[in-house]
Amino acid sequence: MSSKSSSQFSTFKDCLARRLISTTDLDGPEGSDDPLDEFTSYLASEVWPALPDTLYTASYESLSSDTVLQEMASDPFYISLDAIPIPTSFFDTLTSYTHFEDAHDCIRFLRKVLSDYLTEATAPPPVWKQTRGEKCEICERGWVRLTYHHLIPRSVHGKVLKRKWHTESMLNSVAWLCRPCHSAVHHVASNEDLARYFYTVDLLLERDDIQAWKKYASKQK
Template sequence: MAPQNSLIPAEEQSNYETFRECLSEPVLRILATAPEKPPRRRRGGKKKKCPVKGDAVRIGEEMEQEEDINVAEDLGEFVDYLATELFASLPQPIRNLSYTAFQSTPSLRETYSPPLSPTTLDALIATIPHSASDSLSSYGLLPPHSDTLDLARLLSPVLESYITSATAPPPIWSATRTDFCEICEREWIPTTYHHLIPRSTHSKVLKRGWHNEERLNSVAWLCRACHSFVHRVEPNEELARNWYTVELLRGREDVQIWVKWVGRLRWKKR
């Protein structure tokens, strides 16, 4: 179960968690592809000798793992802080969006249906506190001396993704929902359904006999970060033809590296 954020009202917790996931996806994507830091030089210029070479390797690996865990914890805290700042600044109607409210309130659909109009986007960006903008810049997610246009470019897809998720009807595959992401196996994080055979390829799949029709609607339940990552590893046709099960995806080396990295991220109770 995801930790409850005491700064967010109980009735908004579910939407907050969805918003946090929508925000974390571009943050993780940008930071995960950032250039690696050069190896640190050891003091003294010489490496200390250990009685056993294997011990030196093991100690080095443990130090690297501990450093990776610390980085992941810091990043998790940053995303949680940033999501809280941004979500709490949004107007109350958008914080409480739901499928029922969206369908029964024409004004909500007119104002918040994606793609957001420039007027609506400007109004939402204007609510964001300067502290959040400064944090985005300090992590390299915004360029130095960024303006509202840079902020809008970064957050527009986040807001539209959140609105789409918060107002989506219950899927027909809801009975198959798992209580964990089927890629990274995190149990405390919201999941979305991923068509293992992308819908845009269904006609070609049947025409070329890649799969039977019964398999077309197979889905996996993935956290938003893993969902987006899967769609980046291969084009839709390749996913449909060669990577159409969770087992096949998890067997890929790039997916295993991603799982090892993203699996360290944890949101802390606030």
């Protein structure tokens, strides 16, 4: 599964889990440590491969050029579930562990999940400068003044688009960092490497040098 389809699968799974919480009395199989996660993972893995290919790459960017996706997003009934070879295991499992009575109930449920998924997968990116939190995203100090760090530095935006490292909608993504952490990030890697390899806070935090800096900075007054 590609990184893109893996991300979309996670979105689909989350939408499925939310619908299970709100529409069923799910307890899950006996002995499960996390019934909702195990139940959702199984159902999502069963039905996801049977869905139309265009759903695997659904995104804000693809919505503008994919007419089939546009139809799906505007009307979930456009997706002909009757023509999709949905595994019987999906129906059997739902009816066994929820209050759904038959396949028709399951189909109605799946349409709602797909509607949620399309809404979420094709949503425009956030207005990044409005994502400010209350603490630095690296050292986690809450009393320091925050600055916004362009996760994809502006000086390499042209190269990023030319080489298709990221989509245009990602160019202005930011992390809210205190000034010392902001400077530390630019010290450990070039703008090109930041754009190509360390374009999220999670990726930055995978670096040993940033982890060492975080441990130091979090203790400073």
